[in-house]
Amino acid sequence: MAHGWEGAVLKLFRGKDFTFTVTDVEQVTERYRRVRVTDGGLLTAVPPHPTMWVRLWFDRDGKPHQRAFTLVEPDAEAGTFGLEFALHSGAASDWARAAQPGDTIEATLQGTGFEPPEPAPSRLLVVGDPAALPAIVSLLAAHPTTPATLWFETPHLSDRVLPFRHDPDLHELRLVERADDGGRLVRQVRAELPALVDDPERVYAWVTCDAATTRTLAAFLRKEVGLPKRRLHALGYWR
Numbered sequence: 686m687a688h689g690w691e692g693a694v695l696k697l698f699r700g701k702d703f704t705f706t707v708t709d710v711e712q713v714t715e716r717y718r719r720v721r722v723t724d725g726g727l728l729t730a731v732p733p734h735p736t737m738w739v740r741l742w743f744d745r746d747g748k749p750h751q752r753a754f755t756l757v758e759p760d761a762e763a764g765t766f767g768l769e770f771a772l773h774s775g776a777a778s779d780w781a782r783a784a785q786p787g788d789t790i791e792a793t794l795q796g797t798g799f800e801p802p803e804p805a806p807s808r809l810l811v812v813g814d815p816a817a818l819p820a821i822v823s824l825l826a827a828h829p830t831t832p833a834t835l836w837f838e839t840p841h842l843s844d845r846v847l848p849f850r851h852d853p854d855l856h857e858l859r860l861v862e863r864a865d866d867g868g869r870l871v872r873q874v875r876a877e878l879p880a881l882v883d884d885p886e887r888v889y890a891w892v893t894c895d896a897a898t899t900r901t902l903a904a905f906l907r908k909e910v911g912l913p914k915r916r917l918h919a920l921g922y923w924r
Contacts, residue, residue, distance in 0.1 A: 688742055688749045688793070700795030703727045703739075707788040708765065714843035716772045717815060718781045719757070724764045727794060733759040733766075735799045735827035736820045741768070742791045743776035751793070752777045755819035771815035801827070802916060806889035808881060809833035812874055812902060814863070815844050816922045817893035822850045824891055832856070834881055838863050838870045838894060867898035874902055878910065885911045889918075896921030 705722035713719055727739070733756060740751045754777075757767035770781035780790065809831055813821045818837075825833055833856045839845050840863040851858060859877070861870045882888050890912055892902050903919035906912045 688751070688791075700740075700793040701727075701730060703730075703792050703794065705790050705792055707784050707786050707790075709786060710784050713769075713848060714846065716841050716843055717847055718770045718772055718784075720768045720770070720781060720784050721765060722768060722790075724759075724766060725792075726764070727792070728759055728761040728764055728766070731794060731797075733761055734797075735801075736797075736823045737799070738797045738820070740793045740795065741777065742793070743780050745776040750776050755823060757819045757822070767819075769819050771818070799827075802889045804887065806831055806916075807884070807887040808889075809835075810878060810881060810888055810890040811835040812838075812870070812890075812892045812894060814838040814840065814894050814922075815847060818847060818849070820893060821891070822848075825851055825856060830855070834878075835859065836861055836870060836874050836877075838867070838898075867895055867901075870894065871898060871901050871905075875905060878906075882910055882912075885913065885916065888912070889916050892917070892919040893922050896924045 703725040705725050707720055707722055709721040711719040736755060737759065738753050738755045740753050743750045743752065754768050757769055759766035770778055772778045772782065806828065809824070809828060811821055811824065811833055814837065821835065835851070835856060836859045838861050845860050849858060861873050863869065890906050892899050899919050899921040903917065906917055907914070
């Protein structure tokens, strides 16, 4: 598949192209699907790091369409990793629903990176939803001894049983049913989060929801809670 103007731009920024091959698929819930792939040399060229992500290329009405996905449980020695899809309408979900062992998908690696917060956080404050779950899991794994509080928005009932892979003794999971276009999540985080911040210079917040909710919470954390920019990662994953 030719990647169009987006692919040309990524090439200018030294994007590296790979082809992944599906080895296994698992329907985790009716709205969440896991696809295991071989890496096509990716993890040899670029060793894995926390929250590592790659751009997958899909066909949408005859045109190339790319979306970013976090690598799940990358195994550099075996050259494999997983991709997880929160299923809805769209080219990426359509591909994931139909994926079978032997299928291939093209990918470009460009832009991924992870700077661990310094000093190490005393607590992680994490806000996300199913689209962000792989990145959240990777973040928690990168801080295996750090307490964390996670507000996780659940658009559907089945989202409450997703594979969070968290440590119940270390990570507090607060499930929040999606309502008011993210308004309920915003209200709950505003009400509960400030009490967990003993020192804005020591905690680390990671907010990856829909774009509007992420902007609202990022402004709250900076202006009202007082988190410095370097202690906050905020990125809208969808609109």
